[in-house]
Amino acid sequence: MSQQHSDAAPHPARAAPGGRPRDKTIDDRATQAVLTLLGRGPYTALTMEAIAVTAGTSKPALRRRWNSLPGVVVHALISVLGTTPTLDTGCVRCDLLAGISNLADGLTSSSVANALPGLVSDFAGDSELKAFFFREYFEPRRNSTRAALERAIARGEIYKTIDMELTPDLLAAPLYYRALFGHQPIDAGLAERIVLSVLGGIASPDGNRLH
Template identity: 45%
Template sequence: MARHRDERIDQSVLAAVTALLREVGYTALTMEAIAQRAGTTKPAIRRRWKSQKQLVVAALAEERTGVAEMDTGCTSCDLVGHLEALRVGMADPALGNVLPALTADLADDPELRKEFLAVVWEPRREACVESLRKGEARGEIRSGLDIDLLMDLFAAPIVFRVLFGHRELDRKFVRDVVSGVLSGVGATDGDGLCEHVGP
């Protein structure tokens, strides 16, 4: 009879990966360090995850850094909230410092890329998509627009600045992105941000 998988080891390993990513970064991460931090062995880890890269993706999915549930009744407020959560999440070394190097690995591994998109990126997208659909239902966003395209228009500037670090990524930039995109897709010209969104 097969032995039951000890979920305590799973959680210890994932927590160890997240902590080490913050301390040493993605490229310096090793299985030895993970096993030592988690109080387990490398064979025990390899029985659960096929590779260290897959383990990193699992840790990012578990941490849910940058995922936010927003429903203020105001589309621009919700979008600022989502992108601000993404910005803060990207400032966390467990995500922001990992993403550039991990992106290169994803390009060479279609299976890992598919898994990353499903368990790490999709939850962040889905939370924001829900806000966009509610905004459409309230008449704050023009109906019939490509929601996936809208998501990319909102999120891409944040991710781009994280990957290249060429300009400051602050709350003002988040507000400017939301205002700029909504001015083009809002139900009326120049919708911008509502008065409830703080500075």
């Protein structure tokens, strides 16, 4: 069951009022606290109070940065997974493998994946939270993948006619699917298998650096 959050939608971190110096370590401590608590229990058990205590800060300090509990969790998600993981190496396979491996590693090396089902459920009742998630995390990562695909098109490695909305989905969806449902593991070779499977459908005959 989704958590019910009565707070306003999350916002990026804001400066402390009254001219007080802002404690820049709280952001990192809050992220670590979220990961620690998700490693101990489910997303539905998270509270701002528990995060504050674990981070060694206060609820008001957290609320000055994020107006809601999901806002803190989205911040932790961004901190772990990043927003621009796809490199520019001059090789489409290398670029995409770096980006998808980043996602796979983040989902398996931390407890952040434990929050995904609850966050997705929260989106259904909170359009502002969903917009925040898409703006701050989801779309930047997709744009990183699109940029790699556009570079590959310019080099003649993949077809110019690929669907630029569908292809990023094909690359990332298997990882999110397994993180959400847990029906199969995110194993060490999955990222490479995904990339090679997708490239098998979009590589041009002249692509010469896919393997």
